Amino acid sequence: MKRPWTTGLGLIGVLACTVGVTVAFGSTAIEWGDVYRVLGHHLLGLGGSVNPVVDRIVWQLRLPRALLACLVGGGLSIIGVAMQTLVRNPLAEPYILGISSGASAGASFFYLGFLPPLISKTLSMPIAAFLGGLASIAIVYLVARDGPRVSVARLLLAGVAMSALMASLTSFVTFSSPEPDKLRAVLFWLLGSLSGTRWEQLPIPALATGLGLGTMVLLARPLDAMLMGEEPAQSLGMPVEALKRGLIVLAALVTGTLVAVSGAIGFVGLIVPHAVRLLVGVPHRRLVPLSFLAGAIFLCWADLAARTILPAQELPVGILTALCGVPFFLVLLRRRNYHFG
Amino acid sequence: MIHRTVLEFSLLIGLVLATGCGASDADRSDATQTDDLDRTVRIERPVERVVSLAPNLTELAYAAGGGSKLVAVTTADDYPPAVDTLNRISALPVDFEAITAKNPDLVLATDQVNPPGDTKTFDSLDLPVYFFSFSSLSDVFEGIRTMGTLLGTEEVAADSARTLERQIASLRARTESIPPAERPRVLVLIGDETLYSFGQGSYIHTLVEVAGGRSITDSLDASAPTLSEEFVLTEKPDVIVGAWGADYDPKRLLELHPTWDVVPALQNDRVYSLPASLLLRPGPRLVEGARRLAKRLHPDRFRTLSADTSLASRSVPEAPSSIAERAPTP
Numbered sequence: 258m259k260r261p262w263t264t265g266l267g268l269i270g271v272l273a274c275t276v277g278v279t280v281a282f283g284s285t286a287i288e289w290g291d292v293y294r295v296l297g298h299h300l301l302g303l304g305g306s307v308n309p310v311v312d313r314i315v316w317q318l319r320l321p322r323a324l325l326a327c328l329v330g331g332g333l334s335i336i337g338v339a340m341q342t343l344v345r346n347p348l349a350e351p352y353i354l355g356i357s358s359g360a361s362a363g364a365s366f367f368y369l370g371f372l373p374p375l376i377s378k379t380l381s382m383p384i385a386a387f388l389g390g391l392a393s394i395a396i397v398y399l400v401a402r403d404g405p406r407v408s409v410a411r412l413l414l415a416g417v418a419m420s421a422l423m424a425s426l427t428s429f430v431t432f433s434s435p436e437p438d439k440l441r442a443v444l445f446w447l448l449g450s451l452s453g454t455r456w457e458q459l460p461i462p463a464l465a466t467g468l469g470l471g472t473m474v475l476l477a478r479p480l481d482a483m484l485m486g487e488e489p490a491q492s493l494g495m496p497v498e499a500l501k502r503g504l505i506v507l508a509a510l511v512t513g514t515l516v517a518v519s520g521a522i523g524f525v526g527l528i529v530p531h532a533v534r535l536l537v538g539v540p541h542r543r544l545v546p547l548s549f550l551a552g553a554i555f556l557c558w559a560d561l562a563a564r565t566i567l568p569a570q571e572l573p574v575g576i577l578t579a580l581c582g583v584p585f586f587l588v589l590l591r592r593r594n595y596h597f598g
Numbered sequence: 599m600i601h602r603t604v605l606e607f608s609l610l611i612g613l614v615l616a617t618g619c620g621a622s623d624a625d626r627s628d629a630t631q632t633d634d635l636d637r638t639v640r641i642e643r644p645v646e647r648v649v650s651l652a653p654n655l656t657e658l659a660y661a662a663g664g665g666s667k668l669v670a671v672t673t674a675d676d677y678p679p680a681v682d683t684l685n686r687i688s689a690l691p692v693d694f695e696a697i698t699a700k701n702p703d704l705v706l707a708t709d710q711v712n713p714p715g716d717t718k719t720f721d722s723l724d725l726p727v728y729f730f731s732f733s734s735l736s737d738v739f740e741g742i743r744t745m746g747t748l749l750g751t752e753e754v755a756a757d758s759a760r761t762l763e764r765q766i767a768s769l770r771a772r773t774e775s776i777p778p779a780e781r782p783r784v785l786v787l788i789g790d791e792t793l794y795s796f797g798q799g800s801y802i803h804t805l806v807e808v809a810g811g812r813s814i815t816d817s818l819d820a821s822a823p824t825l826s827e828e829f830v831l832t833e834k835p836d837v838i839v840g841a842w843g844a845d846y847d848p849k850r851l852l853e854l855h856p857t858w859d860v861v862p863a864l865q866n867d868r869v870y871s872l873p874a875s876l877l878l879r880p881g882p883r884l885v886e887g888a889r890r891l892a893k894r895l896h897p898d899r900f901r902t903l904s905a906d907t908s909l910a911s912r913s914v915p916e917a918p919s920s921i922a923e924r925a926p927t928p
Binding site for chain 1: 693695699716
C-alpha cells in the first residue's frame, strides 16, 4: 500500500500551501494579493515597491512566526517518534514524559535571574532548558526501567510526577522572583506561545531541529531494530545502550531548544507520529521525515487557530494542542492492544 | 549648490521610501530620548501617530495634551470617554501585527503591563517604543512632562503637571496640620478575597499620607505582597480602603474574612471602596483618588467639600477630567 514518495511530496505541497495560507491571516485584514506581492518581492525579487506596513506585517511578523511553528511542530514530532521508539510504546511524548516541563523549569530559572548567563544570553537560555529537560527525562527513564524492559505504567506515572515537580519548581521561582512584572510573561510562555517571533530567534531552533532530523534519518535502521526489542537489536550488533543514551540526550537537546523559544507546547509529538504511521507504516526512514512535515503542518494550523479563534485576543497555542491532544491520548490509553503499524 | 540640492532631494526620497509616509517630511528632525528602562529611543518628529499599550499611558497622553495623536489604545482602556472612538489593540500578549498596521511614529509602553522583552520585537519592526516606569507620585507628574516632550506638546503638559502638583500640594496643606494621633492607620487592598496589597516603594503610601492617613504596608519588603488574614488581625487598621469599585458592599469583606470582626476598621464601619482606576492606575486621576481618600479618612474636616464639583471649583482651578479631555494646542 503505502506510497512514501507520493505521501512525502504531497505533504511538502500541503506544507507550502499551509505556510502560504497562514501568512495571509492575522488580526489585521490584508489582501491576499498584497501578501503574495511581499513574498514575491523578498523571495523572487519581483516587483518594485511594496507597502512598507504590509511588508513588516507579512515579512517581519507572520513569516518568521509560521517558520518557527514549522520548526517547533516538526521538531516535537520527531522527538515524539524518538521517545516512542526508545520505550517501544506509542504513548511516549516529550510533554508527557516531563522533558518539556523540565526544560521550562530550566529556562525560567535562567529567565528570572536565578542562573548566571554562561555564554551569551541567546545561548544560555536553550542550554538551561536543555539541562532541565535532560535531568527530567533521565530521572523518569531510570525510575521506569525494569531490567532490560521499560514498564509503561511506571514510565507514564514517573512522567506525570516529574512534570508536577518541575512545574512546582517553575512556579516557585516565579513567585519568589523579585520582579513581579515578569510573571505574566512567564505564564504565557509556560503555556506555550509563538507570539512575537523574530527572524533572529530562528537559527538556533533550526540548527537543533536540523540536527535532530538528520541524526534520526541516519539512525533509521538501528531505530527500526530497536522496535523489535533490545535483545534482537543487540544480537544484530547494535550498540543498544549507546543508542538509548543518545536518543535521550537528543530528545532533551531538541525539546530544550524549542521550549526555550516557544514554551511548552504539548501533545504534538503524540498525535503526529501516530497519524503518520497510519499513512506510511513504521519504518523510520519514512516515519521520521514525514512526521517532521506533518508536525510542521499541524502546528501552523494550530497557531493560526490560536491567533484567530477569539476576536482581538490571542490564545497560547499550547492550550489548543492540549485540547486536541488529551482526548487523543486517552483513546490511545484505552486501546489495550495497540502496537506499532 | 546643485549637488547639495540633489543630495538632499535623494535623501528625502530615500526617507519617503523607507518610511512610506510622505507627509511633513520637510520639517522632520530626529530626536533621541532615554526611556525609564535606560534604552535609547530614536523618534522621528513630528510625532503624529501614537499607540498606547496601557490605560494609564492613554490618560497621561490626554493630560499632556497629545490625546488627539493616539491612533489606538488597549482593549482595557475606558478613560477619557474620547477613547471610545479609537481602535482597540490587545496588549497581553501584544498584537504586534495590529500595531504595525497602524504605522505609528511612537509606541508607549510601561513595565507594569508590558514585558520589557517585547522591545526586541519592536526593534526588529523598526517601531520606536518608549517605556515608562512609575514608582512614586512625582514619577507620574514627571511622566506627563515626558509625554509632552515626546508628543511635542510641552507647554500643555507642563501646565497640566503643574496644576496636578498644585492640587496635591493644596490637599497636603490641609492635611499636614492633622496631628499623628488623629491620622488613621490605613490598609489599602487591591483584592478582597486574596489580599493583594502594596509594599515598599509604592506611590499609594504617598497618596494615603497626602489624604491624612498612615499606610500600614509601606515597609513590607515585597513590592506586591499578598497579605495574610493574621497580618490584618495583628496590625488592626483603623480604615480599610479597597480598589473594588464604587458599588462594593463593605459587608462582603466580613463574609470573606469572618475573623476580622475584631478589626477596628470593620467594627467602626470604616471600610471604603473606590473605583480601581483612581487607585491602581498611575495616571492623572490619582489626584482625584487622593481627594476621595481624604474625604473618607476625615469626613469632618472635608465636610464642606462633600460634593466633588464644589471641591473642584473651590480649591483648584480645574477638575482632572477636564484636563484629561483637553484638546492639544495647535
